[in-house]
Amino acid sequence: MSEATSNGPSSVDKPDAGGLVGSASRRSARAHAAILAATTELLAEAGYGALTIEGVAARAGVGKTTVYRWWPSKVALVIEAVSRALPAPAQIDTGELRHDLLIAVRRVIHTFARSPVGTVIPALAADAMSDPQLAEQFRNQLIRPRRSAVVEVLVRAAARGELPSDVDTDVLLDVYAGAVFYRILVSGEPVTDLLAEQLVGLLLDGKTPVKPRPDAPAG
Amino acid sequence: MSEATSNGPSSVDKPDAGGLVGSASRRSARAHAAILAATTELLAEAGYGALTIEGVAARAGVGKTTVYRWWPSKVALVIEAVSRALPAPAQIDTGELRHDLLIAVRRVIHTFARSPVGTVIPALAADAMSDPQLAEQFRNQLIRPRRSAVVEVLVRAAARGELPSDVDTDVLLDVYAGAVFYRILVSGEPVTDLLAEQLVGLLLDGKTPVKPRPDAPAG
Amino acid sequence: MSEATSNGPSSVDKPDAGGLVGSASRRSARAHAAILAATTELLAEAGYGALTIEGVAARAGVGKTTVYRWWPSKVALVIEAVSRALPAPAQIDTGELRHDLLIAVRRVIHTFARSPVGTVIPALAADAMSDPQLAEQFRNQLIRPRRSAVVEVLVRAAARGELPSDVDTDVLLDVYAGAVFYRILVSGEPVTDLLAEQLVGLLLDGKTPVKPRPDAPAG
Amino acid sequence: MSEATSNGPSSVDKPDAGGLVGSASRRSARAHAAILAATTELLAEAGYGALTIEGVAARAGVGKTTVYRWWPSKVALVIEAVSRALPAPAQIDTGELRHDLLIAVRRVIHTFARSPVGTVIPALAADAMSDPQLAEQFRNQLIRPRRSAVVEVLVRAAARGELPSDVDTDVLLDVYAGAVFYRILVSGEPVTDLLAEQLVGLLLDGKTPVKPRPDAPAG
DNA sequence: GAGTAAACGAGACGGTACGTCGAGTCTTTTC
DNA sequence: GAAAAGACTCGACGTACCGTCTCGTTTACTC
Numbered sequence: 001m002s003e004a005t006s007n008g009p010s011s012v013d014k015p016d017a018g019g020l021v022g023s024a025s026r027r028s029a030r031a032h033a034a035i036l037a038a039t040t041e042l043l044a045e046a047g048y049g050a051l052t053i054e055g056v057a058a059r060a061g062v063g064k065t066t067v068y069r070w071w072p073s074k075v076a077l078v079i080e081a082v083s084r085a086l087p088a089p090a091q092i093d094t095g096e097l098r099h100d101l102l103i104a105v106r107r108v109i110h111t112f113a114r115s116p117v118g119t120v121i122p123a124l125a126a127d128a129m130s131d132p133q134l135a136e137q138f139r140n141q142l143i144r145p146r147r148s149a150v151v152e153v154l155v156r157a158a159a160r161g162e163l164p165s166d167v168d169t170d171v172l173l174d175v176y177a178g179a180v181f182y183r184i185l186v187s188g189e190p191v192t193d194l195l196a197e198q199l200v201g202l203l204l205d206g207k208t209p210v211k212p213r214p215d216a217p218a219g
Numbered sequence: 220m221s222e223a224t225s226n227g228p229s230s231v232d233k234p235d236a237g238g239l240v241g242s243a244s245r246r247s248a249r250a251h252a253a254i255l256a257a258t259t260e261l262l263a264e265a266g267y268g269a270l271t272i273e274g275v276a277a278r279a280g281v282g283k284t285t286v287y288r289w290w291p292s293k294v295a296l297v298i299e300a301v302s303r304a305l306p307a308p309a310q311i312d313t314g315e316l317r318h319d320l321l322i323a324v325r326r327v328i329h330t331f332a333r334s335p336v337g338t339v340i341p342a343l344a345a346d347a348m349s350d351p352q353l354a355e356q357f358r359n360q361l362i363r364p365r366r367s368a369v370v371e372v373l374v375r376a377a378a379r380g381e382l383p384s385d386v387d388t389d390v391l392l393d394v395y396a397g398a399v400f401y402r403i404l405v406s407g408e409p410v411t412d413l414l415a416e417q418l419v420g421l422l423l424d425g426k427t428p429v430k431p432r433p434d435a436p437a438g
Numbered sequence: 439m440s441e442a443t444s445n446g447p448s449s450v451d452k453p454d455a456g457g458l459v460g461s462a463s464r465r466s467a468r469a470h471a472a473i474l475a476a477t478t479e480l481l482a483e484a485g486y487g488a489l490t491i492e493g494v495a496a497r498a499g500v501g502k503t504t505v506y507r508w509w510p511s512k513v514a515l516v517i518e519a520v521s522r523a524l525p526a527p528a529q530i531d532t533g534e535l536r537h538d539l540l541i542a543v544r545r546v547i548h549t550f551a552r553s554p555v556g557t558v559i560p561a562l563a564a565d566a567m568s569d570p571q572l573a574e575q576f577r578n579q580l581i582r583p584r585r586s587a588v589v590e591v592l593v594r595a596a597a598r599g600e601l602p603s604d605v606d607t608d609v610l611l612d613v614y615a616g617a618v619f620y621r622i623l624v625s626g627e628p629v630t631d632l633l634a635e636q637l638v639g640l641l642l643d644g645k646t647p648v649k650p651r652p653d654a655p656a657g
Numbered sequence: 658m659s660e661a662t663s664n665g666p667s668s669v670d671k672p673d674a675g676g677l678v679g680s681a682s683r684r685s686a687r688a689h690a691a692i693l694a695a696t697t698e699l700l701a702e703a704g705y706g707a708l709t710i711e712g713v714a715a716r717a718g719v720g721k722t723t724v725y726r727w728w729p730s731k732v733a734l735v736i737e738a739v740s741r742a743l744p745a746p747a748q749i750d751t752g753e754l755r756h757d758l759l760i761a762v763r764r765v766i767h768t769f770a771r772s773p774v775g776t777v778i779p780a781l782a783a784d785a786m787s788d789p790q791l792a793e794q795f796r797n798q799l800i801r802p803r804r805s806a807v808v809e810v811l812v813r814a815a816a817r818g819e820l821p822s823d824v825d826t827d828v829l830l831d832v833y834a835g836a837v838f839y840r841i842l843v844s845g846e847p848v849t850d851l852l853a854e855q856l857v858g859l860l861l862d863g864k865t866p867v868k869p870r871p872d873a874p875a876g
Numbered sequence: 877g878a879g880t881a882a883a884c885g886a887g888a889c890g891g892t893a894c895g896t897c898g899a900g901t902c903t904t905t906t907c
Numbered sequence: 908g909a910a911a912a913g914a915c916t917c918g919a920c921g922t923a924c925c926g927t928c929t930c931g932t933t934t935a936c937t938c
Contacts, residue, residue: 877938878937878938879937880935880936881934881936883932883933883934883935884931884934885930886929886930886931887929887930888930889926889928889929890926890928891924891926891927892925893923893924893925894921894922895920895921895922896920897919897920898917898918898920899916899918899919900915900916901915901917902914902915903913903914904911904912904913905910905911905913906910906912907909907910907911
């Protein structure tokens, strides 16, 4: 909704807020924040499946009605809570494609596999897909902002001649993010930093991924 | 088959019972089959989220108890139903790696994006992940058999020298399956045959994926 | 007096409005009237049970707070609305006890059984009884004024020697009003003019009520 | 518990019960009884208005669903609970009309004004009247059985010549029951044994009710 | 070919959470 | 600066399924 996707906390409430967001949303401030905090906590503690609106309301010290007033469903609530809990999608620009891309892959790994709140994304995604509108919201709020940062990396690299000018950025992104995602959700293989390097090697150098030497230190 | 889900008291798999349900079968055969059929139908009609044990029992003309007798949970039931409804994981061996791999990718696309029952896999996976035992069962019954067929393809290719002998088959599989999976579940980009070709090109030739020429026919 | 239910927009607020509500009345007059009107309408349309403060506020185009400012509860609001909507308790004095009493009984019948707003009284009474203060208010505002008119009838009759000087007016009133009330609320027997005559006959002449001749025209 | 109060369980189910009521109702026995007992207790403790299905279920140690399975609404539940908790409508036959009627009036007084569970009847009646089907059930289960006993008294008296043969029993009943009911619910006058005598005097002798001598002991 | 024990259909059970409604309170905005 | 608007907390509503638990009632195997 209004909220300015990214949570630049200072810039949001400071100067006016009253003018923009207006009468409608201001009243809710306390409850609103408590609900999002409770959601984030419960997601981290028990996961997406165990999250109930009732539980959120109780933890937030709020009536269920108040939750439903602002979010139409569990999915919508979680999308917003996760989006705020995740680090804002910062720009990546080391000047070197290889390095930028490695950062991007590691970020994905961290989000999906390590951050307490990002690990609910697979379940959230599966749930959101059942309703096209929620699917759209899921992508707009959680996925696109983070994708954009990497698309910029690739576009810059293409401008520098490090990638073909007609590079299909979507496929490239889907390849590394998908590989990470799929490991976590489906194949169950471990997600390590080695994987990040294998993926970058494949994407930038066309290097077929090979198994690490058995005596090598674990990733 | 493998599962031995059933607690066949003494002679579980012994004689034959037709090979399929076998064991379980004092009188269960009919109910067993009806339940799986009902599950498959309901999955195709309304999706994973809308599936309830109660609905399955009703559709199968069976008591809820009978469902619970044979499957401990919705997840377990769906794993088996999907695994039976999906085409059996056939061997792939055209003699040519490029061709074999293209078939494999197309198969994944068909399973995840086209088959009425395969489309529930993302939601099923997300649900299964909450319990390590179910996650294991999910992988054993649905994922590994299909992965094996492709692993064999890669191993044969390595033996022929078309791939490094220490190729990391898991990463290779996760890359293309993940890309497809991620498109469906997360990024929402279309999943076309072009994607299959881009992925094979990347994996075998190291070709950076590029956008199709705009006047090219749609994938 | 009561009849000003409808909010003649100009005539209501203009001249003084200071008489009744006093200081409160700056903006209150309009809202006050609108609330009572909405209550009366909704009572007539849907009955006491279906009446909600929220509904009243909505119909009156007013916030809930405004309702609560002037009436502490649904019961209090309805008492006032009904008391205004009912015809004012006019004096009865035909000079003849029998006639006066018949008028009184018919009035009760009309109020409880026929008037769109009087029919809520049973439910209102039941609700009011749970709180002694509301019970008192209910009696003071709705019952006593109407009882008084009949008590006067009886007192005059006693003065004329048509009734014992120590007649127990309360019992007499409770007998005929109770019979009507009970028919409506409990026994469900029809409430007709015949009943009025039977009751008067019993009270004034000690005539045991008898069934009407079957061929007689319906009451 | 409650059960023995009214319909001695033996006399009700005696002949077979197992055969008749059969499979359908037998399962519920324990829960059924617990629910009715809880309802009766809560009615006595807090009254009709404060009774909630949720509260009943909790007190009975039962799921809400179980309550709703057997009773469609709070009204229906209370009708049955009250009907079981009230003393069964026993025959009255002292051989003397005056005496029989006095007993009848005192019974009504006791039911409506004294018994812990009978005092909810006014509120129950008001609630039941909003639905014709429940109104009918209310009358059939609570009112008619008790009325019948008195109708018999009157019919016998008429046969003995103590009342006109075409006495309107309904009016007679409504007069005394209504007077009692109305005192409790509306006029708020005290309900004493004196009232019973005044009513019998009026109905049988046509005696206008008079106030007790002021020095007489309180009723 | 009769007896018996399992698996069966049916569905009631105690529960949890749903999403909605309305009560009555408290805060913010408006006139 | 009082009145109106409306967001709030809370509790109950009636529903859907959960997973467990009797119930009789089939079968299909054993004897």
